[in-house]
Amino acid sequence: MADKLIKEMGLPKSMANVFAARNITTAQEALALTDFELMLLLDVGMAEVSSALARISEIACPPYQTALALMEQRIQKEGHGGHLPTGLKGLDEALCGGIPFGVLTELVGPAGIGKTQFCMKLSLLASLPTAYGGLNGRVIYIDVESKFSSRRMIEIGVQSFPDIFNMKGMAQEMAGRILVLRPTSLSKFTESLQQIQVALRQQQVKLVVIDSMTAVISGIIFCLGITDKEPQDNTYLVGISLAEFSRIPIVVTNQVRSQTRDEGCQYSFQVRSTEDPVGYDSHLVAALGINWAHSVTIRLVLEAKSGQRFIKLAKSPMSPPLAFPFNITAAGISLLDDYGRELKGAEINKIHSHEKAKEGLPATFLTVRQKPPPTSSYVQRRQTLRPHSGETRHYSDDILWRAHDLRPVPPRSCLHPD
Amino acid sequence: MEVGRLPISASQRGKLIRAGYTTLSSLSSLSPSDLARGAQTAWDMLHEEQLLRRITTSCADLDNILGGGINCKEVTEIGGVPGIGKTQLGIQLAVNVQIPVDLGGLGGKAVYIDTEGSFMVERALQIAEASVLDMVEYNDLLRKEHRKCQVNLKPNDLLESIYYFRICSYTEQMAVISYLDKFISAHKDVKIVIVDSVTFHFRQDFEDLALRTRLLSGMALKLMNLAKTYNLAVVIFNQVTTKYMEGSFQLALALGDSWSHSCTNRVILYWNGDDRYAFIDKSPSLRSASAPFSVTGKGIRNSASNHKRIKLM
Numbered sequence: 001m002a003d004k005l006i007k008e009m010g011l012p013k014s015m016a017n018v019f020a021a022r023n024i025t026t027a028q029e030a031l032a033l034t035d036f037e038l039m040l041l042l043d044v045g046m047a048e049v050s051s052a053l054a055r056i057s058e059i060a061c062p063p064y065q066t067a068l069a070l071m072e073q074r075i076q077k078e079g080h081g082g083h084l085p086t087g088l089k090g091l092d093e094a095l096c097g098g099i100p101f102g103v104l105t106e107l108v109g110p111a112g113i114g115k116t117q118f119c120m121k122l123s124l125l126a127s128l129p130t131a132y133g134g135l136n137g138r139v140i141y142i143d144v145e146s147k148f149s150s151r152r153m154i155e156i157g158v159q160s161f162p163d164i165f166n167m168k169g170m171a172q173e174m175a176g177r178i179l180v181l182r183p184t185s186l187s188k189f190t191e192s193l194q195q196i197q198v199a200l201r202q203q204q205v206k207l208v209v210i211d212s213m214t215a216v217i218s219g220i221i222f223c224l225g226i227t228d229k230e231p232q233d234n235t236y237l238v239g240i241s242l243a244e245f246s247r248i249p250i251v252v253t254n255q256v257r258s259q260t261r262d263e264g265c266q267y268s269f270q271v272r273s274t275e276d277p278v279g280y281d282s283h284l285v286a287a288l289g290i291n292w293a294h295s296v297t298i299r300l301v302l303e304a305k306s307g308q309r310f311i312k313l314a315k316s317p318m319s320p321p322l323a324f325p326f327n328i329t330a331a332g333i334s335l336l337d338d339y340g341r342e343l344k345g346a347e348i349n350k351i352h353s354h355e356k357a358k359e360g361l362p363a364t365f366l367t368v369r370q371k372p373p374p375t376s377s378y379v380q381r382r383q384t385l386r387p388h389s390g391e392t393r394h395y396s397d398d399i400l401w402r403a404h405d406l407r408p409v410p411p412r413s414c415l416h417p418d
Numbered sequence: 419m420e421v422g423r424l425p426i427s428a429s430q431r432g433k434l435i436r437a438g439y440t441t442l443s444s445l446s447s448l449s450p451s452d453l454a455r456g457a458q459t460a461w462d463m464l465h466e467e468q469l470l471r472r473i474t475t476s477c478a479d480l481d482n483i484l485g486g487g488i489n490c491k492e493v494t495e496i497g498g499v500p501g502i503g504k505t506q507l508g509i510q511l512a513v514n515v516q517i518p519v520d521l522g523g524l525g526g527k528a529v530y531i532d533t534e535g536s537f538m539v540e541r542a543l544q545i546a547e548a549s550v551l552d553m554v555e556y557n558d559l560l561r562k563e564h565r566k567c568q569v570n571l572k573p574n575d576l577l578e579s580i581y582y583f584r585i586c587s588y589t590e591q592m593a594v595i596s597y598l599d600k601f602i603s604a605h606k607d608v609k610i611v612i613v614d615s616v617t618f619h620f621r622q623d624f625e626d627l628a629l630r631t632r633l634l635s636g637m638a639l640k641l642m643n644l645a646k647t648y649n650l651a652v653v654i655f656n657q658v659t660t661k662y663m664e665g666s667f668q669l670a671l672a673l674g675d676s677w678s679h680s681c682t683n684r685v686i687l688y689w690n691g692d693d694r695y696a697f698i699d700k701s702p703s704l705r706s707a708s709a710p711f712s713v714t715g716k717g718i719r720n721s722a723s724n725h726k727r728i729k730l731m
Contacts, residue, residue, distance in 0.1 A: 027589055027593065028587075028589040031589050031592040031593055031596070032589075032592075032629060032633065034632060034636050035432070036431075036432040039432075046432075046436050053596060054596065054597075054599070054600060056593070057592070057593040057594075057596035057597045058593075058597045058600060059593075060589060060590060060593035061583070061590065061593040061594045061596075061597040062583060062584060062585065062586070062590055062594070064529075064581045064582060064583045064601075065581075065582050066577065066578045066579070066580060066581060066582065067530070067537075067539060067542055067577040067578070067580040067582050068574055068577040068578040068580075069578075070539050070582055071539040071540075071542075071543065071577060074539060081540075096538070096540040096541070097540075100538065102535060103535040103536070265669065266668060266669060267668060267669045267670070267686060267688060267697075268663060268664070268668050268670070269686075269697060269699065269706075270688065270690075290499070290500070290657075290658060290659065290660065291621060291657075291659075293499075293500040293501075294500045294534075294615075294617075294618070294657045294658075295534070295618070296500075297534065297535055297536050299500075299501070314501060315500055315501035317505045317506065317536050317537070317538045317541055318538040318540055318541035318544070320714075320715060344692045345689065345691060345692025345693060346689045346692070347692070348501075349501065
């Protein structure tokens with residue numbers, strides 16, 4: 001709308017010529033000036049300028065809808081009323097159907113908690129036919145840190161939807177709908193976003209996953225040497241505008257970092273509390289800062305507390321602040337309890353993890369600069385998140401580890417837990 | 419001497435020039451009352467204000483500190499961290515403005531300008547349904563005393579009276595606010611304009627900060643004009659940023675210091691322990707006070723720790 005040409009707006013000829021003479025061709029350029037400035041620039045009277053601006057504004061303004069018409073349009077035209085069902089009953093109910101279309105949904109949590117697993121499950125769900133609760137479309141998965149494992153995804157598919165995946169050729173078709181992009185630099189990332197825009201116009205793509213956004217932004221910091229903690233950057237805006245324009249869900253993952261002393265957490269009128277607000281356990285916050293937090297519409301926090309993983313609805317315009325315990329199984333993520341626990345107050349925003357993040361250093365630097373070796377420390381992290389001895393061990397942790405190692409899986413029956 | 423060279427603000431200069439006073443000599447023969455055509459006496463203004471109804475927020479404590487609710491003819495800015503409930507409050511106000519006049523409301527319609535995409539229709543339906551139930555209950559209470567008429571509103575009717583604009587760039591934002599003048603003169607029953615949020619498109623990577631300030635002040639002026647001309651309430655939502663003040667980093671509303679002068683009232687929503695609070699940061703007529711509120715399945719309501727009944731005025 002901003003780029004509409006003035007000459008096509010039906011202004012009186014004299015006015016249109018005057019605008020063109022001063023090199024103001026689009027609505028954006030015209031609306032960037034106040035009435036008075038335009039009057040001085042175009043050297044015409046106030047009345048003409050006002051009526052020209054009124055006309056330009058009317059045309060540049062997007063059409064309105066009543067909220068009722070909006071609702072009817074979404075329920076009738078879009079799959080599942082404008083949501084992608086996640087298959088997790090409690091979460092879907094809280095989100096009024098699933099991941100909403102047209103807005104950014106963010107998954108944030110410490111490393112190893114299950115964000116990529118969730119993303120893979122969602123990719124699979126989007127590619128399924130509508131009869132099975134999917135969107136019957138293609139998926140674009142932007143895998144910045146090379147965490148996507150197609151072997152694991154097929155396993156999720158086979159375990160969750162055995163009747164589809166055991167049919168001949170179905171696994172190939174489903175997996176064939178998921179396009180994995182692995183941009184190695186910022187310019188390649190921007191290119192991939194442009195590829196997405198093209199694919200969207202052909203109306204085939206039904207889900208875009210960016211895993212992880214933090215790596216993209218910290219890659220920008222690394223390459224360009226920006227020292228700003230919260231970079232203002234346009235690439236994620238492109239992602240947001242993609243969502244609005246095309247009414248598809250966009251899922252983004254984000255990492256965590258420790259909260260530094262420099263961050264404000266109170267307003268000037270609030271009484272300063274004497275005790276240390278940082279807290280007893282490692283105080284983690286989502287990376288990318290408060291600007292980013294405003295831009296996402298739904299924020300799902302994944303955390304581990306007392307040996308149990310939780311998925312929390314930290315920010316959602318349509319859900320109460322619920323926390324659901326979950327586990328990672330062969331079939332992806334499964335909730336242990338569909339009712340969830342309602343958390344009070346700001347507790348919903350806190351992120352807990354067993355490992356103490358390094359004070360001050362954003363965790364993103366660790367992943368970009370030095371990937372943790374896929375041996376001892378990684379297994380250690382897995383072990384801290386395992387349930388205590390005495391409960392059934394989930395064999396899937398082994399599979400995960402192997403998938404990340406990308407070593408060939410020894411021939412072992414997948415159906416026998418240890 | 420040309421009026422254009424006088425050290426007065428651009429808008430004042432513009433007004434003088436528009437009215438035809440281009441040289442100082444033409445101004446010298448006037449008296450203040452001639453120039454201030456269209457002014458009112460303070461007494462008339464007081465009378466008008468007392469007749470105006472306010473839009474309830476459905477939370478009694480919040481209404482109290484606001485002097486009864488959101489006022490028409492004023493621009494109220496509400497800011498807070500993500501997830502505090504700004505959009506919830508916006509949707510609640512868009513529904514509450516439609517409360518019929520017989521039940522103490524304005525019986526008007528709402529314009530909701532959504533720049534972030536956070537308006538969820540399902541949530542609006544939830545809030546509308548709860549509001550209809552509350553109205554029916556209140557009406558039953560009233561009917562015993564005064565024989566009020568039936569509440570015929572259904573949740574879908576409430577949704578039908580919310581005009582929704584989805585804005586994707588700052589140009590569209592400027593365009594819609596300019597276009598609203600024409601829109602509202604065609605839809606005179608609109609009584610509230612909600613902009614959620616005004617910050618979003620002005621925050622990301624604006625290279626020319628001077629341009630941003632000019633655009634924002636132009637926008638603030640237009641919104642104020644809308645409020646005054648059509649006698650409606652304008653509510654704008656703002657985001658939060660960190661500022662280095664008094665030796666430490668603190669939270670403050672975004673868009674800078676010059677913007678903070680643009681609105682009539684300023685309310686900040688914040689977390690205090692486990693509860694959500696609202697604080698009147700700036701107002702010409704309300705004193706600084708805080709009040710707790712909560713966001714429930716039905717919308718904005720009183721904080722659970724105070725067991726007060728919901729008042730619909």
